[in-house]
Amino acid sequence: DAGVIQSPRHEVTEMGQEVTLRCKPISGHDYLFWYRQTMMRGLELLIYFNNNVPIDDSGMPEDRFSAKMPNASFSTLKIQPSEPRDSAVYFCASSRAGPGEKLFFGSGTQLSVL
């Protein structure tokens, strides 16, 4: 298996632009997570899906953020409009169901909003 695949690896955009991050989870994994990592706040959970259904989006900072999972093999995280404070590394992770199951992380997207 190729693991969790994220794209793009790097994104540089200007304030106000729309940004779309993409993720392909590992086949057979029931859960998909979107995290944001910054030096100040560490690894924060933004939203997670179970069987393609959004379960908890309480970590989404503002209405500017939205996430979708139209099928078991694809998810997007969209920021519209983007702001400089959104600059961070965004990770997608997937796992099987079960309290002991580990998360498999993608390589992350380094987002810079100028």
Add this chain to the structure above:
Amino acid sequence: QKEVEQNSGPLSVPEGAIASLNCTYSDRGSQSFFWYRQYSGKSPELIMFIYSNGDKEDGRFTAQLNKASQYVSLLIRDSQPSDSATYLCAVRTGGSYIPTFGRGTSLIVHP
């Protein structure tokens, strides 16, 4: 609110020494505990997990869990410069599949 606390470090140890990383958590219902290693510019990867009180050993790594005191630790024996990374503690509460991460401890192993 579920909290997972780690000392941000950096923790600096000489090569060959034992590195001890600690993590405390607030939710007594927590059931599974994970240690992830994250190299600079890379994504986190799992190195250890533990469910039961006591020690769990895997090569040079030992995870220790004390549920009564609500802490979990990671010992790295014979530390190598390649162990230099940030170590993230993650905790899953029973019934929830959502891991809560600490902010991580930076470990530096110097030759």
